[in-house]
Amino acid sequence: MTELLPLMLLGAVIGLDVVCFPQMMYSRPLVAATLAGAFVGDATRGLLVGVLLELIAIATLPFGASRYPEWGSAAVVGGAIAATLHTDRAGVITLGVLAGLATAWAGGWTLVKLRQWNAYLARRRRPALDAGARGAVIGLQLAGLTGDLVRAALLTGVAYAVLFPVAVHLAGAWSFSGPPSRSVVILLATAVATSAAWVIFHSARGARWYFAGGVAVGLLLLLVR
Amino acid sequence: MTAPAFSAAAPSPAPAPSLPAWVWVKVFTRLLAIQGAWNYESLLGNGIGFCLEPALRYLPGGVHGAAFKEAIARESAYFNAHPYLASVAVGALARAELSGVPADRIERFRTALCGPLGSVGDRLVWAGWLPFASLISLAAFGLGARPLLVIGIFLVLYNAGHLALRIWGLRVGWTRGLAVAPALGNPLLRRGPAHVARAAAAAAGVALPLTAARVLDGGPALLAVVLVGAALVSILLVRVHGRVEGYKLALVLIALFALLSVAR
Numbered sequence: 001m002t003e004l005l006p007l008m009l010l011g012a013v014i015g016l017d018v019v020c021f022p023q024m025m026y027s028r029p030l031v032a033a034t035l036a037g038a039f040v041g042d043a044t045r046g047l048l049v050g051v052l053l054e055l056i057a058i059a060t061l062p063f064g065a066s067r068y069p070e071w072g073s074a075a076v077v078g079g080a081i082a083a084t085l086h087t088d089r090a091g092v093i094t095l096g097v098l099a100g101l102a103t104a105w106a107g108g109w110t111l112v113k114l115r116q117w118n119a120y121l122a123r124r125r126r127p128a129l130d131a132g133a134r135g136a137v138i139g140l141q142l143a144g145l146t147g148d149l150v151r152a153a154l155l156t157g158v159a160y161a162v163l164f165p166v167a168v169h170l171a172g173a174w175s176f177s178g179p180p181s182r183s184v185v186i187l188l189a190t191a192v193a194t195s196a197a198w199v200i201f202h203s204a205r206g207a208r209w210y211f212a213g214g215v216a217v218g219l220l221l222l223l224v225r
Numbered sequence: 226m227t228a229p230a231f232s233a234a235a236p237s238p239a240p241a242p243s244l245p246a247w248v249w250v251k252v253f254t255r256l257l258a259i260q261g262a263w264n265y266e267s268l269l270g271n272g273i274g275f276c277l278e279p280a281l282r283y284l285p286g287g288v289h290g291a292a293f294k295e296a297i298a299r300e301s302a303y304f305n306a307h308p309y310l311a312s313v314a315v316g317a318l319a320r321a322e323l324s325g326v327p328a329d330r331i332e333r334f335r336t337a338l339c340g341p342l343g344s345v346g347d348r349l350v351w352a353g354w355l356p357f358a359s360l361i362s363l364a365a366f367g368l369g370a371r372p373l374l375v376i377g378i379f380l381v382l383y384n385a386g387h388l389a390l391r392i393w394g395l396r397v398g399w400t401r402g403l404a405v406a407p408a409l410g411n412p413l414l415r416r417g418p419a420h421v422a423r424a425a426a427a428a429a430g431v432a433l434p435l436t437a438a439r440v441l442d443g444g445p446a447l448l449a450v451v452l453v454g455a456a457l458v459s460i461l462l463v464r465v466h467g468r469v470e471g472y473k474l475a476l477v478l479i480a481l482f483a484l485l486s487v488a489r
């Protein structure tokens with residue numbers, strides 16, 4: 001696992017983007033999984049995992065203090081696992097998506113813990129903050145950023161170290177052929193994305209007709225290709 | 226009777242000193258890290274103080290003066306807003322602090338600003354621009370684009386809106402000060418979310434079948450089965466919305482599928 005440390009670094013930088021810095025959304029699964037795949041030598045396989053995770057991630061709306069999965073580090077783990085398996089067995093993409101989903105779930109929990117830790121630090125520094133100490137304000141911000149960087153690195157490292165051997169074992173014993181393997185995961189990802197699109201957009205006047213028109217165009221493009 | 230802290234009829238802002246360009250560069254860079262110390266108690270509060278700090282150094286007495294310390298303490302208290310639109314608050318609060326607006330008025334203004342900057346930003350960005358950019362990129366993938374082009378389309382499209390919103394917010398906040406309310410009635414902010422939602426709905430319609438077809442890489446019959454199945458499952462998910470999270474359902478079902486594949 002020579003790729004573990006570089007992947008932890010990539011996961012740290014990408015995990016930091018999710019909330020703390022700079023939120024330019026290179027932490028979206030589409031980007032992060034592709035970068036992770038390219039990092040270990042197979043950008044296309046990383047992209048396939050990223051596309052499937054991105055479909056599922058559309059349902060995540062990071063409103064205010066809501067709790068949500070952490071897709072950045074998760075996509076790095078999922079994309080890297082699928083790309084590192086170096087096998088054409090049917091279940092590789094499915095296993096990458098599965099690893100990404102499991103890591104996203106755990107990552108959401110780590111974000112909650114980080115925010116509780118930030119609150120603890122802020123309580124400890126309350127007297128200095130109330131006195132208007134600039135060092136306290138800047139120190140808390142840097143502590144939060146550092147904490148998030150470390151959180152994302154550890155999450156990526158632990159998830160990859162645990163899930164990669166499991167994925168190798170499962171890929172070796174995978175029995176379904178390619179079409180059913182892909183069809184199950186794409187069916188679920190498309191269903192989650194479609195329901196998310198409905199929930200998010202249906203309140204906009206006429207959105208359902210725009211969606212229907214889009215589906216018609218999409219199917220037409222499929223027919224003429 | 227006290228004057229309203231945040232209303233459309235707020236008076237024109239008092240003249241403020243000009244700040245050097247490097248201060249704005251610092252403030253803008255810090256805006257990118259505004260959520261660095263986000264927590265469940267003060268939320269974005271410390272981030273607001275962190276972003277304002279380079280500008281507040283220009284208060285009388287500098288960083289060791291009483292005005293600076295009072296302003297830092299005030300601005301680092303509880304605050305909630307969408308992280309991108311928080312730039313409006315940072316610009317307006319910098320203007321207010323440097324113009325010597327009374328503390329109680331600034332505090333009421335801060336409180337009044339939280340709601341609009343949160344709800345407008347959430348609808349415009351998280352429930353609008355982000356899924357729109359994502360779905361456009363997925364459509365490009367479905368049409369056969371290579372990895373670099375897919376992620377390039379997403380990053381350029383999304384960040385064009387993201388950075389423009391942050392820059393606009395900082396500029397309009399600083400220009401208008403406490404009279405920033407009318408700027409929040411900007412047609413882009415009022416009607417933008419609905420337009421973006423319609424565009425994203427159309428993009429979703431185009432992207433989903435194309436994406437499914439490229440990932441599946443199978444015959445039309447299998448694609449039809451997958452699309453019909455996805456439609457049925459999505460109806461179920463809409464019906465149980467709020468009780469079941471899509472990603473958890475996908476995780477459990479894919480895990481069961483993987484177990485079935487290795488066990489049979």
